[in-house]
Amino acid sequence: xxxxxxxxxxxxxxxxxxxxxxxxxxxxxxxxxxxxxxxxxxxxxxxxxxxxxxxxxxxxxxxxxxxxxxxxxxxxxxxxxxxxxxxxxxxxxxxxxxxxxxxxxxxxxxxxxxxxxxxxxxxxxxxxxxxxxxxxxxxxxxxxxxxxxxxxxxxxxxxxxxxxxxxxxxxxxxxxxxxxxxxxxxxxxxxxxxxxxxxxxxxxxxxxxxxxxxxxxxxxxxxxxxxxxxxxxxxxxxxxxxxxxxxxxxxxxxxxxxxxxxxxxxxxxxxxxxxxxxxxxxxxxxxxxxxxxxxxxxxxxxxxxxxxxxxxxxxxxxxxxxxxxxxxxxxxxxxxxxxxxxxxxxxxxxxxxxxxxxxxxxxxxxxxxxxxxxxxxxxxxxxxxxxxxxxxxxxxxxxxxxxxxxxxxxxxxxxxxxxxxxxxxxxxxxxxxxxxxxxxxxxxxxxxxxxxxxxxxxxxxxxxxxxxxxxxxxxxxxxxxxxxxxxxxxxxxxxxxxxxxxxxxxxxxxxxxxxxxxxxxxxxxxxxxxxxxxxxxxxxxxxxxxxxxxxxxxxxxxxxxxxxxxxxxxxxxxxxxxxxxxxxxxxxxxxxxxxxxxxxxxxxxxxxxxxxxxxxxxxxxxxxxxxxxxxxxxxx
Numbered sequence: 104x105x106x107x108x109x110x111x112x113x114x115x116x117x118x119x120x121x122x123x124x125x126x127x128x129x130x131x132x133x134x135x136x137x138x139x140x141x142x143x144x145x146x147x148x149x150x151x152x153x154x155x156x157x158x159x160x161x162x163x164x165x166x167x168x169x170x171x172x173x174x175x176x177x178x179x180x181x182x183x184x185x186x187x188x189x190x191x192x193x194x195x196x197x198x199x200x201x202x203x204x205x206x207x208x209x210x211x212x213x214x215x216x217x218x219x220x221x222x223x224x225x226x227x228x229x230x231x232x233x234x235x236x237x238x239x240x241x242x243x244x245x246x247x248x249x250x251x252x253x254x255x256x257x258x259x260x261x262x263x264x265x266x267x268x269x270x271x272x273x274x275x276x277x278x279x280x281x282x283x284x285x286x287x288x289x290x291x292x293x294x295x296x297x298x299x300x301x302x303x304x305x306x307x308x309x310x311x312x313x314x315x316x317x318x319x320x321x322x323x324x325x326x327x328x329x330x331x332x333x334x335x336x337x338x339x340x341x342x343x344x345x346x347x348x349x350x351x352x353x354x355x356x357x358x359x360x361x362x363x364x365x366x367x368x369x370x371x372x373x374x375x376x377x378x379x380x381x382x383x384x385x386x387x388x389x390x391x392x393x394x395x396x397x398x399x400x401x402x403x404x405x406x407x408x409x410x411x412x413x414x415x416x417x418x419x420x421x422x423x424x425x426x427x428x429x430x431x432x433x434x435x436x437x438x439x440x441x442x443x444x445x446x447x448x449x450x451x452x453x454x455x456x457x458x459x460x461x462x463x464x465x466x467x468x469x470x471x472x473x474x475x476x477x478x479x480x481x482x483x484x485x486x487x488x489x490x491x492x493x494x495x496x497x498x499x500x501x502x503x504x505x506x507x508x509x510x511x512x513x514x515x516x517x518x519x520x521x522x523x524x525x526x527x528x529x530x531x532x533x534x535x536x537x538x539x540x541x542x543x544x545x546x547x548x549x550x551x552x553x554x555x556x557x558x559x560x561x562x563x564x565x566x567x568x569x570x571x572x573x574x575x576x577x578x579x580x581x582x583x584x585x586x587x588x589x590x591x592x593x594x595x596x597x598x599x600x601x602x603x604x605x606x607x608x609x610x611x612x613x614x615x616x617x618x619x620x621x622x623x624x625x626x627x628x629x630x631x632x633x634x635x636x637x638x639x640x641x642x643x644x645x646x647x648x649x650x651x652x653x654x655x656x657x658x659x660x661x662x663x664x665x666x667x668x669x670x671x672x673x674x675x676x677x678x679x680x681x682x683x684x685x686x687x688x689x690x691x692x693x694x695x696x697x698x699x700x701x702x703x704x705x706x707x708x709x710x711x712x713x714x715x716x717x718x719x720x721x722x723x724x725x726x727x728x729x730x731x732x733x734x735x736x737x738x739x
Contacts, residue, residue, distance in 0.1 A: 114250055120246045120249055121250060124243045128302070131239050131243065137232070139317065154214075163204060176189050243302060247297075268496070270498040279362075288484075298477075299477040299481075314460045317456075322457065364391045421458070498565060504585065506585065513574055515535070517569050517572070519571060520533070520566060530555055530566075540700070541702060541703075543719070546722065546730070548723075551724065556727075591668045593673075595676055599661070601648075602645070605641040607649075607660055624659075626666050628686050659686070
C-alpha cells in the first residue's frame with residue numbers, strides 16, 4: 104500500500120478539487136438521509152389524514168403533556184437523585200418543544216394547511232432534492248475524474264520518461280512488454296482506484312453516517328443491536344479482500360506476459376512466417392489469453408460472491424433490528440429482556456422510517472465492497488508503476504558534471520574491463536587512444552566484444568574497471584547527454600520510426616534546414632532512391648521499424664541521419680552490411696571526404712571500408728591489439 108500512498112500524495116496538488124468533490128459528497132449524503140427521513144410525516148399524515156401543521160401541533164401538545172407530567176413527578180419524587188433525573192428529562196422535552204414550535208412557525212409560513220397539498224409539496228421537494236443529489240454526484244465524479252486523469256497522465260509521463268532515461272541493463276529488466284503493461288493496464292487500474300478512493304470511498308460512508316444519525320435520533324439503543332453482526336461482516340469483507348488482492352496481483356503479472364507474447368510475435372512476424380511458426384505462436388497466444396481468462400473468472404467469482412455475502416450479513420443486521428423494533432411497537436414496550444431500548448413506545452411511522460434508514464445504510468455498505476476491490480487493484484498497479492518510476496539506474500549522473508565547451512582532442516580507453524555477469528569478462532584491459540580526426544577499424548568474430556566496446560563508447564554502460572575519457576576527463580565526470588550528443592551511431596540493426604523519411608533523417612537534428620537534410624541524404628547516397636523510388640519522396644511514411652524499405656535503404660537513411668548530426672565521433676557498426684557493392688564504394692568516397700573532420704570508428708569485414716582506416720585493430724576474446732593493413736588485406 105506504500106506506493107498507493109505515494110499516488111495519493113501526488114494528488115494533494117489538486118486539493119481544491121478534492122475538497123470540492125468531498126463537499127459534493129457530503130451534500131449527497133445529507134440529501135440521501137433527509138429524503139428517507141422526510142417520509143415520516145408523509146406516512147403519518149397519509150395514515151391519519153393530518154396536515155404537517157396539525158402533526159407538529161400534536162407533537163407540541165405531547166411535549167407539553169410530558170413536561171407537565173414530569174413536573175408533577177418532580178414534586179412527588181422522594182429522593183434528590185430521582186429529581187435530578189426527572190429534571191434532565193424535562194430539559195430534554197423543553198428542547199424538543201422549542202424545536203417543534205420553531206418548526207410550526209416555519210411550516211405556517213411555507214407549507215399549505217391542506218393535508219393533500221402538503222403531501223404534494225413534500226413530494227415535490229423530494230423530487231427536486233433527488234435531482235440536486237444526482238447533480239452533486241455528477242459534479243463529484245467529474246471533479247474526481249479530473250484529478251485522477253491528471254494524476255495518471257503525469258504518472259504515465261513519468262514512466263515513459265523513466266524508460267527513455269534508463270540504462271540498458273535496467274531497461275532489459277522490465278522489458279518493452281513490462282512498460283506497455285504499466286502504461287496501459289496498471290495506469291488504468293490506478294485511475295479507477297483513485298476514482299473510487301476519492302469518490303465512492305468518501306461518499307458511501309457519508310451516506311451510511313447520515314442514515315445512522317437519523318436512525319440514532321429515533322432510537323440509538325435500538326441501533327446498537329446492529330453491531331451484533333458487525334464482527335462477522337468485517338471477517339467476510341477481510342476474507343474476500345485478501346482473495347481478490349492476490350488475484351489482482353496475478354492479473355498484472357499475466358498482463359505483462361500477454362504483452363510480451365503479443366509484441367514478440369508481431370514485431371517478428373516475418374521471422375514467424377519465414378520459419379512457418381504461425382501455429383506455435385498462435386498456441387502461445389492461446390495459452391496466455393486462456394490463463395488470463397481463468398484468472399479473470401476467479402476475480403469475477405470472488406467479486407460476485409463477496410457482494411451477496413456482504414449484503415446477506417447487512418440484511419441480517421437490519422432484520423434483527425427491525426424484529427426488535429416490531430416487538431416494541433406491537434407490544435408497546437420500552438424494554439427487551441430487561442434492557443431499556445427507548446424512552447417511550449415507538450410508533451408505526453417511527454419504526455418504518457427507522458427501517459428505511461437502515462435499508463438506506465445497507466445500500467452504500469454493499470457498494471463499499473466493490474470500492475475496496477478497486478482500491479486493492481490500484482495498490483497492485485501502483486507497485487508496478489512506482490517500481491519503474493523509482494528504479495535506480497546503474498549509470499549514475501554526477502551532480503556537478505564537468506563541461507567540455509569545445510570539441511574534444513583525444514578519446515581514450517585505459518585498462519578498460521567489463522562484464523555483464525561476474526566472472527565472465529567480455530572486455531579485458533583495453534588500452535586505446537584515438538586522436539580527433541583519426542579513422543580506426545575494429546575486426547573480430549561474433550562474441551569477441553566489439554559491440555560491447557561500442558556500447559561503452561556511447562556510455563550505455565560504464566566500465567567495471569578502468570576508464571573512458573575525453574581530453575582526460577572521465578566519462579563518469581561528464582553528463583551522459585554531453586557524451587552522447589558528440590557521438591552518432593549507425594548500427595547493423597537499423598532503427599527507424601513509423602514517420603516520414605524526412606523526419607527520420609532529421610531525427611536528432613531538429614534545427615536542420617531542408618537543404619542540410621538533402622545534402623546529408625546525398626552524402627549517404629540515399630537521395631536518388633528517395634526521389635526516384637518512394638511514392639511521396641521525403642514525405643513517404645517508412646512503416647514500423649522502416650519495414651516498407653529494404654535493408655540497404657534503411658541503412659542509408661540511418662547514415663544520412665548520422666551525417667546530418669555532424670558528430671565528433673561517428674561509429675559505423677556493420678553499417679553497410681545490407682548495401683550493394685556499388686553503393687558502398689560511393690559511401691566510402693563520402694567518408695573519405697569526411698576524414699579529419701570527425702573521429703570515425705568502423706566495425707566491418709568489408710574490404711572497401713577497411714581501406715579508409717588509419718589503424719586497424721583485432722578483437723579476440725575481449726582483448727584488443729593492432730594489426731597491419733597488409734595482414735587485413737590478405738585476410739579479406
